[in-house]
Amino acid sequence: MKFQILDPTHPFFKPLWRRILCVVLPLAWAGVEYSNGATGWAMIFVAAGLYAAYELLFMYDHTMKKAEAKAEAERARIAAEAERSDAD
Numbered sequence: 001m002k003f004q005i006l007d008p009t010h011p012f013f014k015p016l017w018r019r020i021l022c023v024v025l026p027l028a029w030a031g032v033e034y035s036n037g038a039t040g041w042a043m044i045f046v047a048a049g050l051y052a053a054y055e056l057l058f059m060y061d062h063t064m065k066k067a068e069a070k071a072e073a074e075r076a077r078i079a080a081e082a083e084r085s086d087a088d
Helices: 016-035 039-058 060-087
Strands: none
């Protein structure tokens, strides 16, 4: 199983406004940290926000198509196994 920090296939991320909010909040918090002089924490939150933007906004459609194709292949495999067991 692949380790994943953020799972864009989770139903929580289906609405666009939630995905945008999950990008904006870490970036806004980075601004708070930077204004308080904590540049290390600001960089961490900028990185988290950019990662969320990449996964939830830029790659979301590709990831969902890939997940749907994987689910369809699994359904086809299960149907083929059921057909084989019925033939026995």
